[in-house]
Amino acid sequence: MNITIRPFALISSAFLAITTVYATDLTKAYEMPEANKIVEADLIAKPTKFTMPKECKLNSFESIERGKYLFHNLNSRVAKEPTPKGLTKPKKGEVKLYGNCVACHNIEGAIGGGTVGPSLEAYSKNFIETKARDAQFVYQKIADARVDNKDTSMTINLTTKMMNEQEICDLTAYILQPKTEKKSKK
Ligand code: HEC
Numbered sequence: 001m002n003i004t005i006r007p008f009a010l011i012s013s014a015f016l017a018i019t020t021v022y023a024t025d026l027t028k029a030y031e032m033p034e035a036n037k038i039v040e041a042d043l044i045a046k047p048t049k050f051t052m053p054k055e056c057k058l059n060s061f062e063s064i065e066r067g068k069y070l071f072h073n074l075n076s077r078v079a080k081e082p083t084p085k086g087l088t089k090p091k092k093g094e095v096k097l098y099g100n101c102v103a104c105h106n107i108e109g110a111i112g113g114g115t116v117g118p119s120l121e122a123y124s125k126n127f128i129e130t131k132a133r134d135a136q137f138v139y140q141k142i143a144d145a146r147v148d149n150k151d152t153s154m155t156i157n158l159t160t161k162m163m164n165e166q167e168i169c170d171l172t173a174y175i176l177q178p179k180t181e182k183k184s185k186k
């Protein structure tokens with residue numbers, strides 16, 4: 001019989017035996033919260049359908065102004081223009097998040113509009129007048145885009161309560177409104 005001694009194999013099996021005997025069960029040394037529960041709590045709720053509220057005033061000048069402000073600004077800390085009428089002013093020390101839609105979408109008057117999402121320029125002419133889209137579509141898209149595109153990279157705004165119904169109405173009003181600014185700035 002041909003026996004080969006492999007020193008490395010001997011050492012490692014001895015090491016394994018020792019650790020098996022002496023290793024204490026660490027799972028009992030501290031509390032183990034149920035990981036599933038933690039993950040579940042962090043998950044965003046399922047794609048949710050919303051109906052545009054009747055209170056949405058799509059032709060209201062004030063609503064359009066608020067929508068424009070939300071669309072072009074990131075948050076209350078960096079926004080330079082005065083907060084438009086009807087938009088909740090953050091309390092002292094608080095930072096209110098805005099839409100920052102311009103990070104992904106171009107639109108009339110946008111400064112460095114992003115290209116991750118489709119351009120929303122001439123939206124009224126191209127999509128509303130042609131009846132390819134309607135206000136409800138735009139409202140749902142901003143509220144929770146996952147309903148018609150499960151792989152969307154849009155921010156989910158209403159299901160997450162990042163925005164409220166009024167703010168989604170305002171953004172919808174702004175997008176639907178024919179714009180006077182002709183070109184976006186680079
Ligand atoms: C991270 C990038 C991103 C951000 C931020 C973003 N979007 Fe989008 N948006 C997209 C993409 C990508 C699409 C196309 C895919 C889809 O429909 O889900 C889209 C689609 C849309 C559409 C549908 C256009 C059409 O008719 O097909 C609208 C309207 C829209 N976004 C509005 C907004 C508004 C308003 C905001 C700000 C609250 C916003 N988006 C923020 C990426 C973004």
